[in-house]
Amino acid sequence: MISGPASTLQGHDGDAVLHQDAVELRFPVRLSTRAVKSARGPRRVPLSAITDVEYEAAGRRPYLRLRLAGELPGHEPRQPELDVDALVLHSNRRADNDAFVAELRSRLSADPVPDPRLLAPDAHAPGLAPVTDPVRLRVSTLDGVVSLDERRLVIEFNSGMRKPRRHELAIAELQGVEFIPAKPHRCGLVRFLVPGAELRPDPRRDPHTVRFMAGAEEGRMADLAAELAARLTPATEPALVSQT
Numbered sequence: 732m733i734s735g736p737a738s739t740l741q742g743h744d745g746d747a748v749l750h751q752d753a754v755e756l757r758f759p760v761r762l763s764t765r766a767v768k769s770a771r772g773p774r775r776v777p778l779s780a781i782t783d784v785e786y787e788a789a790g791r792r793p794y795l796r797l798r799l800a801g802e803l804p805g806h807e808p809r810q811p812e813l814d815v816d817a818l819v820l821h822s823n824r825r826a827d828n829d830a831f832v833a834e835l836r837s838r839l840s841a842d843p844v845p846d847p848r849l850l851a852p853d854a855h856a857p858g859l860a861p862v863t864d865p866v867r868l869r870v871s872t873l874d875g876v877v878s879l880d881e882r883r884l885v886i887e888f889n890s891g892m893r894k895p896r897r898h899e900l901a902i903a904e905l906q907g908v909e910f911i912p913a914k915p916h917r918c919g920l921v922r923f924l925v926p927g928a929e930l931r932p933d934p935r936r937d938p939h940t941v942r943f944m945a946g947a948e949e950g951r952m953a954d955l956a957a958e959l960a961a962r963l964t965p966a967t968e969p970a971l972v973s974q975t
Contacts, residue, residue, distance in 0.1 A: 738831060738834055740818070740820075740827060740828065740831040741821070741824075741827075742818040742819055742820045742821065743763050743792070743819040743820055743821050744758060744761075744763050744764040744765065744768065744812065744818065744819045745757050745758040745759065745764055745768065745818055745819075746818075747795070747818050747831065749831065749834060749835055749838070752777060752778055752779075753775050753776060753777045753778055754775070754776050754778065754781065754797060754835065755773055755774070755775045755776075756773060756774045756775075756776070756797075756815070756816070756818055757773040757774075758773070758774075758815075763819075765812050765813055765946070766945075766946035766947045766950070767813055767815075767945060767946055767947070767949045767950045767953075768812075768813070768814075768815050768950070769947070769950070770946070770947040770949075770950030770951055774815055774816070776797055776799065776816070778838055778839060780799050780800050781797050781798070781799060781800075781839055782798050782799065782800055783798040783839075784796070784797060784798070784832055784835055784836055784839070785797075785798055785817075786828075786832045788825060788828060788829065790822070791822060792811070792812075792819055792820075792822070793819075793820040793821075793822055793825075793828060794811035794817050794818060794819050794820055795817065795818050795820065795828070795831075795832055796808060796811060796814060796816055796817040796818075797816045797817070798816075799816065809912060813912070815950070815953075868954070868955050868958060870948070870951045870952055870955050871948075872941055872942065872943040872944070872948050872952060873918055873942045873943055873944050873948065874888055874889065874890065874893075874935075874941050874942045874943075875887045875888040875889040875890075875896075875941070876889075877921075877941055877952070877955060879955055879958060879959055881902075881962075882901065882902060882903075883899055883900060883901055883902060884899070884900045884901075884902060884905070884923060884959060885897070885898070885899050885900075886898040886899075886900075886923075886938075886939075886941060888938075890935070892935050892936050893935075893936065893937075893938050895938070898938050898939070900923060900925065900939075902959065902962050902963065904925065904926070905923055905924060905925060905959070905963060906924040906925065906926050906963075907924040907960070907963065908921065908922070908923060908924065908956045908959050908960045908963075909921070909922040909924060910952075910953060910956045912949065912953075913943065913944065913945035913949050914945075918942045918943060918944055918945070919942070919943050919944075919945065919949050919952070920934050920940055920941070920942055920943075921940070921941050921943065921952055921955075921956050922934075922937070922939060922940045923939045923940075923941075923959075924939070925939055
């Protein structure tokens with residue numbers, strides 16, 4: 732329901748809170764919430780970064796989705812259950828859903844021009860607002876451990892199929908990041924694009940590719956890829972590309 736100084740909508744897989752200048756999406760750990768969303772919540776999106784609200788009011792699984800500034804042409808978002816910018820709603824709370832979306836759209840119409848620096852972390856370039864503070868992330872995945880700080884990316888593989896097993900890349904040398912989400916019975920991939928490096932067809936043998944499992948690993952790797960993309964030197968080509 733909608734209540735309090737900040738409007739709150741209780742959804743099927745989380746909650747949306749409309750603040751004065753932002754929308755906060757909360758995805759608690761529960762049976763109705765997919766792990767890839769729980770691993771990345773809560774998510775706070777400034778109103779200045781939202782260009783539109785996609786709202787499916789009918790059906791068994793209604794949803795709302797925040798469409799953000801900087802989406803690449805032709806980009807198709809993931810299913811709402813897997814999209815960190817979407818909230819799956821209760822079908823029997825149509826009035827509450829309608830009221831929340833109407834209020835959000837009213838706020839957006841008052842300030843319709845999004846800030847082009849504020850972009851979504853998946854399938855957007857450069858990925859996030861400019862990063863100024865040091866960021867130190869460490870993510871364990873199917874293939875090993877990936878670490879990111881303000882100057883370098885370090886990949887420590889757990890298999891001898893990658894040579895060398897410890898790979899260190901200066902952020903200044905990277906051209907971009909390719910993020911491929913996981914699918915049923917298939918792991919996802921993050922490729923760190925190095926100018927002049929050969930792209931090997933088998934990701935298990937590519938020293939610049941890291942595989943991850945669906946769920947929490949995918950959420951954490953998506954965040955790491957987005958943080959890295961935000962640190963890359965701006966270019967005419969997208970720094971972060973998401974494939975479905």
